[in-house]
Amino acid sequence: MKTDYSELLNRLCTVTIFSSVKNSPVLLTLSNLFKTVLRQCGDAEKLSAYADFVSTLYNEGGNLGDSIKNALFESDNIYIGLLAKKEPPPDFIKNCASAELVLFSELSSIASAGLKSALKASLKEPTDIFLPDFCSTPYDFCTIYTERAQKADRLGYGIFAKHGAFYFDGKNLVPYDYADGISLSDLFGYERQREQVIKNTAALTKGLPAGNLLLCGDAGTGKSSTVKAVANAFFGEGMRLVELKKHQLELLPKLMGLLSKNPLKFIIFIDDLSFNKNDDAFGALKAALEGSASARAENAVIYATSNRRHLIKESFSDRQGDDIHAADTAAELLSLSQRFSLSILFEKPSKPLYLDIVASVAQKQGVPVTNSLLAKAEQYALKKGGRSARAARQFVELVKTLGDDF
Numbered sequence: 001m002k003t004d005y006s007e008l009l010n011r012l013c014t015v016t017i018f019s020s021v022k023n024s025p026v027l028l029t030l031s032n033l034f035k036t037v038l039r040q041c042g043d044a045e046k047l048s049a050y051a052d053f054v055s056t057l058y059n060e061g062g063n064l065g066d067s068i069k070n071a072l073f074e075s076d077n078i079y080i081g082l083l084a085k086k087e088p089p090p091d092f093i094k095n096c097a098s099a100e101l102v103l104f105s106e107l108s109s110i111a112s113a114g115l116k117s118a119l120k121a122s123l124k125e126p127t128d129i130f131l132p133d134f135c136s137t138p139y140d141f142c143t144i145y146t147e148r149a150q151k152a153d154r155l156g157y158g159i160f161a162k163h164g165a166f167y168f169d170g171k172n173l174v175p176y177d178y179a180d181g182i183s184l185s186d187l188f189g190y191e192r193q194r195e196q197v198i199k200n201t202a203a204l205t206k207g208l209p210a211g212n213l214l215l216c217g218d219a220g221t222g223k224s225s226t227v228k229a230v231a232n233a234f235f236g237e238g239m240r241l242v243e244l245k246k247h248q249l250e251l252l253p254k255l256m257g258l259l260s261k262n263p264l265k266f267i268i269f270i271d272d273l274s275f276n277k278n279d280d281a282f283g284a285l286k287a288a289l290e291g292s293a294s295a296r297a298e299n300a301v302i303y304a305t306s307n308r309r310h311l312i313k314e315s316f317s318d319r320q321g322d323d324i325h326a327a328d329t330a331a332e333l334l335s336l337s338q339r340f341s342l343s344i345l346f347e348k349p350s351k352p353l354y355l356d357i358v359a360s361v362a363q364k365q366g367v368p369v370t371n372s373l374l375a376k377a378e379q380y381a382l383k384k385g386g387r388s389a390r391a392a393r394q395f396v397e398l399v400k401t402l403g404d405d406f
Contacts, residue, residue, distance in 0.1 A: 003114055008107065009034040017077050017097050021104065024071040026060060029053040030107070033119075043123045047131075050119055054132050065108035065137035072104065072145060076158025084152035084263045101141040109138040153263035154238040160264055164232060165241045168255050173242060182229045188360035189353050189389055190222055193344045197230050197303070200342070204265050204301055205237040211341020212289055212302040214273075220388030221346035223305040224271050231267050238264045246273060249284040256288070260297035270304040289339040304340070351378065354387035361396045373399065 012031055015022040022031075029052050036049040060067045079097040082089045089097070112133040120127065148155060155161060163175035187194060197213060204210035215223040231241035244255065249270070259266045270285075288302060337343055349357065358377040359369045367373070380395045381387040 003110065003118070005034045005118060006038055008103070009038065011103050012107075015100050015103070017079050017093065018072065018075055018100050018104070020075045020077070021068065021071040024067070025056045026053070026064070026067045027071070027107070029056045030064075033115075037119055037122045043125055043127070046119060046122060047129070050116075050131060054134050057134050063135040063137055064110060065135075065139050068104050068108050069139055069141070069144070072101075072141060073148060073155075073161045074158060080149055080152065080157045083146075083149035084157060098142060101145055105139055105141045108136060108141070110136055112136070154236065156238065156240070156264055160240055160262070163240075164235045165228070165243065167243045167245075168248060168251065170248070170251060170254075173258070180225075180228045180232075182225055182232065184229045184233050186364075187222055187225060187229055187389075188357045188392075189349060190226070190346060193346055194226050194230075196342065196344050197226055198233070200301070201230050201234055201239065201267070202237075204299075205234055205239055210301050212339075213304070214337055214340040214343045215303065215305045215346060216308065216337070216343055217346035218348040218386075218388065219307050220390030221348065222389040223346050225389075227267065227269055227303045227305065231269075234265075239267065240264050241267045241269050243269045243271070246270065252284050252288045256297040256300060259300045262299070264299065266297070266300040268300055268302045270302065273304045273306040274308050286339060302340075349387050349389065351387065354378075354381060354392060357389050357392040358395060361393050362399070365396055365400055367396055367400050 009031060012022060012027070012034075021027065029049070033049045033053045036046045057064060057067060060070070079089055079093055082093070088094075112135070116131045116133075119131070149157075159166075159173070159175050163179070165176045165179035166173040167176065168174075184194070184198075193215070197215070200210050200213060215226065217223065228241065231239055242255070242259070244252070252268075255268065259268075285302075288296065355374050355377065358374060362369050362373065376399075377392065377395050378387075380398075381391045384391045384394075
């Protein structure tokens with residue numbers, strides 16, 4: 001059956017719910033190709049339009065059906081939003097979405113041979129010029145998209161379908177283009193501490209009560225890496241990580257409100273947390289940890305890391321001020337860490353643990369573990385100011401790059 005490119009173009013122009021798919025690079029260049037094939041224009045313009053389309057498609061893998069599917073899954077629209085919240089869409093929205101999904105199914109079945117044949121037939125001068133091929137996998141998007149929507153609380157939609165880590169710009173969540181892909185298998189030592197974070201995170205993904213965690217202790221012991229690795233491990237269970245800087249803590253209520261509308265689960269990650277005595281951000285975090293109605297979302301927890309067990313920096317003079325209720329004030333400042341459901345301590349590793357971490361990292365990176373290597377690892381730690389998981393990893397990376405004579 002001959003493809004009616006004029007009808008496809010007209011239907012594509014009316015796409016409403018999935019406008020982001022219509023405006024994706026591949027479909028924009030495909031629309032332009034349809035236009036040039038259908039109108040009176042020079043042969044060079046038509047051939048150039050085809051080349052632009054195929055070039056754009058190649059940059060996305062070369063498969064038209066897959067490109068449309070990816071654009072659909074990453075589309076943030078009213079239809080998927082309602083389905084994700086288990087709210088039945090009104091009939092007019094459902095009918096519109098269905099018609100557009102049928103169109104995308106038809107577009108996914110466009111074959112390279114048929115499109116090239118239509119292009120050559122539209123040329124003023126017959127030609128045997130080479131035209132590149134492309135692949136296309138036909139999809140039934142009406143079925144696939146509905147099934148995907150039913151899993152939106154795990155697979156996500158829009159930017160959450162592809163990305164696992166975000167930052168908050170004050171208005172919106174912005175994905176990190178190159179997020180840390182660290183996995184749990186990259187971490188060694190501190191198994192007990194890591195298991196506590198894993199269990200708490202697993203509870204959140206299952207809709208069970210989960211607490212806010214403070215990972216505190218010495219620098220370089222893997223606190224931040226643990227949070228990122230755990231978030232990555234639960235990506236397929238609907239977990240996403242949102243990094244919030246300390247100076248943004250007053251935005252916590254706004255961020256919580258934004259996250260509460262999403263069917264996914266979130267870790268709000270605050271790295272390297274500490275406060276000065278009169279820090280305005282103290283109150284914002286305190287409200288969130290105490291469960292203030294304006295600063296809490298049932299689908300989000302706060303994971304903070306700090307090199308300090310007491311989060312408030314305090315001097316001896318602070319203990320000798322003119323506050324009539326000085327004891328109460330001091331207790332409030334020092335108790336912030338107690339407002340977390342659980343504080344998990346990461347201490348500097350002992351020598352045996354440090355060398356175990358060195359050996360484990362070395363084995364994973366293909367570096368032979370010898371007594372000489374371990375002795376040099378100990379010397380390296382002393383030069384770095386102390387043993388840590390970070391020092392172990394840095395040492396092995398140096399050995400792998402420079403050899404053990406660096």
